[in-house]
Amino acid sequence: MKQKITLKHIARELEVSISTVSKALKNSEEISADTKEKVQAFAKLYNYKPNNIAVSLKNKRTKNIGVVIPDIVHHFFTTVFRGIEKYANEQGYNVIICVSDESFDKEVINMEMLNNGSIDGFIMSLSAETQQKDDITHLKQVVEQGIPLVLFDRVTDDLDCDKVILNDKEIAYQATIKLLDEGRKRIALATTESYFNVSEKRAEGYKQALKEHNIEVDDNLILVLPYDDIQEKMIHKFFDEVEVDAILSVNEIFAIQCMEVAKKRGLKIPEDISFIGFTDGLLSRYSNPTLTVVAQHGVQMGEIAAKMLIDRVESEISGDEDETYRTETVQATIIDRESTKN
Numbered sequence: 001m002k003q004k005i006t007l008k009h010i011a012r013e014l015e016v017s018i019s020t021v022s023k024a025l026k027n028s029e030e031i032s033a034d035t036k037e038k039v040q041a042f043a044k045l046y047n048y049k050p051n052n053i054a055v056s057l058k059n060k061r062t063k064n065i066g067v068v069i070p071d072i073v074h075h076f077f078t079t080v081f082r083g084i085e086k087y088a089n090e091q092g093y094n095v096i097i098c099v100s101d102e103s104f105d106k107e108v109i110n111m112e113m114l115n116n117g118s119i120d121g122f123i124m125s126l127s128a129e130t131q132q133k134d135d136i137t138h139l140k141q142v143v144e145q146g147i148p149l150v151l152f153d154r155v156t157d158d159l160d161c162d163k164v165i166l167n168d169k170e171i172a173y174q175a176t177i178k179l180l181d182e183g184r185k186r187i188a189l190a191t192t193e194s195y196f197n198v199s200e201k202r203a204e205g206y207k208q209a210l211k212e213h214n215i216e217v218d219d220n221l222i223l224v225l226p227y228d229d230i231q232e233k234m235i236h237k238f239f240d241e242v243e244v245d246a247i248l249s250v251n252e253i254f255a256i257q258c259m260e261v262a263k264k265r266g267l268k269i270p271e272d273i274s275f276i277g278f279t280d281g282l283l284s285r286y287s288n289p290t291l292t293v294v295a296q297h298g299v300q301m302g303e304i305a306a307k308m309l310i311d312r313v314e315s316e317i318s319g320d321e322d323e324t325y326r327t328e329t330v331q332a333t334i335i336d337r338e339s340t341k342n
Contacts, residue, residue: 005046006144014038018146019316065309066114067097068107068124070154075252075281076298077125080152083302084123091310093120102227104129108138120313121148123305126156128227131195148312152305154198162308163327164301168198171294171332172205175248175276178334180213182274182341184246188221188238190254196227199250202278206248223247225254235261249277252284255291259339275339289338301330 011018016035024031024039025048031039042048065088069077085095096119098110107127114122122142130136131154139159142149152164179187189206192199207217223238225231235258249255255277259269267273269289276292277284284291308326336342 005043005048007146008144010039010042010046010048014042061313062118062120063092064094064096064119065306066111066119066122066124067095068100068110068114068122069097070100070102070125070127072099074279075283076153076279076296079296079298080125080302080305083299083304084306085302086299087303087306088310091306093306093310100127100130102128104133104135111138111142115142115145115147121150121309123150123152123309125152126154128192128196131156131197132193134195146316148309148316150305150309150312152301154196156197160325162312162325164305164308164330165327166198166296166301166330166332168201168332169205169208171334172202172248173209174205175294175334176206176209178340179246179248179274179276180209180215182246182270184274185215186221186242186244187215187246187248188223188242188244190223190225190247190249190258192227192250193224196250202248202250223258225257232257232261236265239265244273246274247276249275252277252279252281252291252293255293255339256283256287259287259289259291269339270341274341276334280335284337287339292337292340293335295333295335297330297332304328304330 007018007021011021014021020031020035021039024036025043027036065084067081067084069081071077081097088095096114098114100107100110104127107130111122136156136159139149143159143161149161150164151159151161153166155163155165176187187210189203191203194200194203210217220242221244223235225234239261247255247258249258255275259275262269262273269275276294278294278296280293280295284293308328
């Protein structure tokens with residue numbers, strides 16, 4: 001099956017900008033006759049058909065941004081959305097939000113629904129099922145149509161677009177070092193399945209810290225929990241089978257669940273066992289004891305994502321397009337609370 005030719009393909013082959021190709025195909029007087037002839041001949045040779053949605057977006061700015069997040073319950077995603085909305089509104093843009101509920105199908109439906117000429121671009125974080133399936137065909141189609149896309153937090157290396165990520169490996173390493181500095185020897189990791197790219201990065205940081213302290217990584221100390229359910233029985237079983245004196249959790253929900261089980265088993269926090277979780281949410285601040293956390297600075301991440309998208313939209317409208325995509329890294333920080341020895 002022949003690959004569908006897009007404006008980007010033509011621009012790349014002829015070594016001109018996408019804007020030049022678009023204007024040449026419309027016989028714009030801004031483009032030289034030689035360039036127009038070359039572009040139009042190439043388009044005819046490869047049977048190029050313009051995408052009506054992409055053309056609409058190029059020619060008419062809607063001042064709307066589509067945002068697709070995996071979950072509205074997790075504090076992190078709500079703070080990212082808050083940052084997106086704050087920056088977008090300041091720039092005169094409206095934000096339309098959809099929730100994929102960690103579903104691949106819902107993610108695709110949400111993007112198809114928004115991708116009808118009603119938005120100028122997308123900001124999104126991949127759903128669990130999208131990462132599990134490793135299927136980003138719907139995202140590639142959006143990019144090929146020339147619609148700006150910014151991925152945040154849960155991203156993929158298999159797509160050329162702007163991205164905003166957290167220093168997941170580095171901050172997990174620092175959190176593990178903090179527990180080691182307390183004198184903890186049996187540090188467990190409460191995590192998700194490895195297809196979550198952020199969880200995998202955090203696991204890498206955890207393992208690196210242990211190895212540097214000559215502590216062998218024990219797979220029995222890695223507790224893999226489902227992202228979509230409360231698994232108190234699994235956590236009790238884990239405590240039955242292994243002895244731990246600290247737990248690093250890839251999110252605050254897992255950390256709070258593990259703390260509650262530890263308390264039910266008569267363990268004192270932080271005297272007997274310490275806990276650190278990712279995300280500085282309400283659960284962390286009002287748990288008993290309060291939870292030491294990795295603050296992911298979701299508002300900052302959202303503001304950066306919104307700026308990257310709006311800059312991309314504005315540059316495409318002005319014809320000053322940049323084919324170089326950027327990845328911005330937000331630096332997480334550790335907030336000490338009662339669940340660790342400070």
